[in-house]
Each structure stands twice: as structure tokens, then as C-alpha cells.
Amino acid sequence: MTPDRRYFVSEGRLCRCPNPLLDEVTRSRLHEDLVNAQSTAEAALRSGDAMALRTARARVRTAKVALGERGPVWWTDGAPDYSDQSVEQTPYADWYASSSG
Incomplete structure (x- = not known):
């Protein structure tokens, strides 16, 4: 780091x-959402289901933005x-x- x-x-x-200012409950829930979405994306990729893959990748992006790993930066300086x-x-x-x- x-x-x-x-x-x-x-x-x-x-x-x-991830944004260190997220409370532990929120961070944990978002991390779980991210892991589940990544798993779904991997399964969709293996099965060749393009629509499921697009949906899962959108869920991955949403979780990463909410965690602060993507999108606007979480620092203020x-x-x-x-x-x-x-x-x-x-x-x-x-x-x-x-x-x-």
C-alpha cells in the first residue's frame, strides 16, 4: 500500500x-456485492452468456464505485x-x- x-x-x-471512511457494515456489504458480481461475471463468461456478462460487469462497476475504487476519488486534497x-x-x-x- x-x-x-x-x-x-x-x-x-x-x-x-476502498474509501477508508466507509463504515465497516457498509464496506462489508459492498465487498460482498463485489465478490458476488465478480463470481457471476466469471460464470457468465464461461457459459458464453453475453447478456448475463454485461449485467454482471455493470454490477461489478457499481460496487467498485460505491467502494471508492472507481469513479470520483474519495480523498479531498x-x-x-x-x-x-x-x-x-x-x-x-x-x-x-x-x-x-
Whole structure:
């Protein structure tokens, strides 16, 4: 996790962390919604059901936005969003290079 706790690194790319201001009950419910939607999307992909896949992917996106992982950033200091960018191409590059990654 980055020092400001906004991102974690996956395969060299920054991924936004959930909004830490969400209460535990809400965060847990949204995480469960996300996991269920991802599972449904995987099943739809395996079965070749294009309509179910579109619906499941929309549910995944909705859950990620509600968690703060997508959509508007949850921090309020005006810092830009570096989600899905190579960590080496962001202001976190020096931190990443000096950490274990």
C-alpha cells in the first residue's frame, strides 16, 4: 500500500484502495456485492452468456464505485487519480523503487 494509503500495487500498476471512511457494515456489504458480481461475471463468461456478462460487469462497476475504487476519488486534497497507471510513471515511483514492491 502506498504511504498515503490510496493505492496498492498489482502487477506494477496502481489500484485504488476502498474509501477508508466507509463504515465497516457498509464496506462489508459492498465487498460482498463485489465478490458476488465478480463470481457471476466469471460464470457468465464461461457459459458464453453475453447478456448475463454485461449485467454482471455493470454490477461489478457499481460496487467498485460505491467502494471508492472507481469513479470520483474519495480523498479531498485535490490530488489526481493515478489508478491503473504504471507505478513507475507516477509520483510513487521513488517509493516503489525503494520498497520491496
